[in-house]
Amino acid sequence: MKYIKSISRLPQLIITLSFHLSVWIIERFSNVKKYEEIVDKLNELERGTLGKDIAECLISNKLRLVPGYESHDLKHVLLDYKMTPVDEIRMQAFMIGNGNISVPSLAIFLYGFLLLPNKWRIFYGDFKQGLASQSIKSWQIEQYSKYYTADLRKRVVGSKNIELVMKTKLTKIALITSCMSMLLGGFGMLYCLPYLFSPVLEDLVGAGFPFLGGAILFAAGLLSFSVTNKKSGSINAYETVGT
Incomplete structure (x- = not known):
């Protein structure tokens, strides 16, 4: 039983050691004294302010x-x-979910995502919360240190x-997909078009089917774009009324 518990704690231990190592490396090449002075100033702010809460959090966790x-x-x-x-x-x-899609954010999240599969549902809930914030x-x-947390x-x-928010995001993805479909379909049609006038039967047959496929892809993208664009207009109208 103890062995199983130790195994289950291993991913969190790996993440903890990785974070501490990263912070240690950053601190070795930085002017730490400057940041200690910042924390001291934050700690002088009124209780309940964001700056004061940040200072107390760092001090209580023995962090900088x-x-x-x-x-x-x-x-x-701020996010507790x-x-x-x-x-x-x-x-x-x-x-x-909040829009901060950077290399460090993605790297840290993917690292934890792979090591902690039992927390995926919780992570998804946090992602949705970020979308809605x-x-x-x-x-x-x-900028915000003197505001109340x-x-x-x-x-x-x-x-x-x-x-x-979810509808808006999905609508944007659908619009991008529709545009890509039209772009690929149009490119395929233009590429095959010269071969359709060739006197060689093999060229005509070989280009005919890809041209037809490109036409279908372009038409499907155009139809999808038209329908999605109408939905997008109704969503924007609803959002405007809501505000």
């Missing part, structure tokens, strides 16, 4: 601001994700209609 990743700790506190391996992956799932990918500590959290998290 990671040079170049200060906004990372802002998001931890703890400084644990699982919550780190959960926060990255939220941020990807106001974008915070560009937020910086100096509870007010900011209420304003940001879950502030959008998730069903409407």
